[in-house]
Amino acid sequence: MEPFRIGHTIKDLRRFYKISQQELAEGICTQAMISRIENDDLYPSAPLLYQIAEKLGVDINYFFNVSETPRLDYAQEVCLQIRRLVRHTKYKEAMEMIHLEKRNPLFQKGQFQQFLLWQEGICYFYKTKDKERCFSLLEEALCLKNTAKDHLAENEIEILTSKAIILCDLNLYIEAIDIFNESLTLLKAIPHTQSSKLEVRILYNMSRAYHLNKQYIRSIETATKGIFLCLKEESMYLLGELYYQKGESLYHKKEVELALKCLDQSLWIFKQIKNEAFYHYVKKERDEMSNVM
Structure with missing residues (x-):
């Protein structure tokens, strides 16, 4: 393999794993050396390439058989x-x-x-x-x-979040809420996140867990944080679900008018994004709520 191909492949892997040059170099060589390798100015020695491969989670042969490797x-x-x-x-x-x-x-x-x-x-x-x-x-x-x-990377915090969602589905709400809070704390410790989607997903599922555990005020507060984040980022990701969840908890707190307003917001969003299944589900819930007024 030609030198430029190894440098290109190292850079490709490093960027995919969201590892900086400094992080890749730590304990191996200098950041400047990694930069030179990636820029085709330096061909790595076999021991150095072995250490780089180990840190990137591939076998050293990956660099020499890249044309035959997915x-x-x-x-x-x-x-x-x-x-x-x-x-x-x-x-x-x-x-x-x-x-x-x-x-x-x-x-x-x-x-x-x-x-x-x-x-x-x-x-x-x-x-x-x-x-x-x-x-x-x-x-x-x-x-x-x-x-x-x-520290945990975003994908590892996603794994923790999945575990909490499953605990919630097992009716283990307190355990789930603890993990959601841990996930939020870990996420805040990451200097740069790719997007706000993971935080929104945690907030939505935590609001749902609070609701199922009959902690309606906490559910409303958490859903409100998620809604604020969506609006701040001008994102509709889980925004309809958050308005719905807030409305459900408001209803259980006997705040029927506010609950209906939240469900109206949810319906409008699901209509805009053409999510018919959720639209009809929320519409049914809203109709039942309005009948009790």
Whole structure:
């Protein structure tokens, strides 16, 4: 392989894992040396390349067989497809894809392996109701913490969030709320996040957990934080769900007029984004609420 190809591949992997040059260099060499390698000004020695490969979660042969190894764009597409299947509750299809990719060398180390374990854990719970296997896989995924960082990365906080959501589905609301709070604290410690979506998702699910635990004031406060964040970021991600959740908790606090206003906001959002299933669900709930006035 030509030198430029190794530098290009190192940069590609480093950026995918969201690792800075300084973090990659830590304990190995200087940041300047990593920069020179990535800019094709320096060809790394075998021991140095081995250490870089280990930190990036790939075998050293990856750099020399990149033409025969699945590329990052392929791996990213696989992750997107699995996420899509899980999001649409197609757990059987997702499991089949996960088990297939487990044989792929690119998914046998690092963040890709962590991703498969995480999604497999989710599928095990919702497909088989095997909570022990589910939590075992999630813990295994968390143990594959990126060695280049001293704190949890966003994807690892997502795994914690998934665990809390499953605990909530098991009616273990207090345990779920504790993890949601931990996730928010860890997220705040990250200097730069890719987007506000993860924080919004945590706030929505925590508001739901508070509601199910009959802590309606906490549910309203948490949903309000999520709504404020969405409006601040000019994002409609989970905004309809947040208004709905706030309305549900307001209704249980006998604040029927305010609850109806929240549900009206929720209906407007679901109509704009053409989410017919949620629109009709909220419409039914609103009609039942208005009948008690």
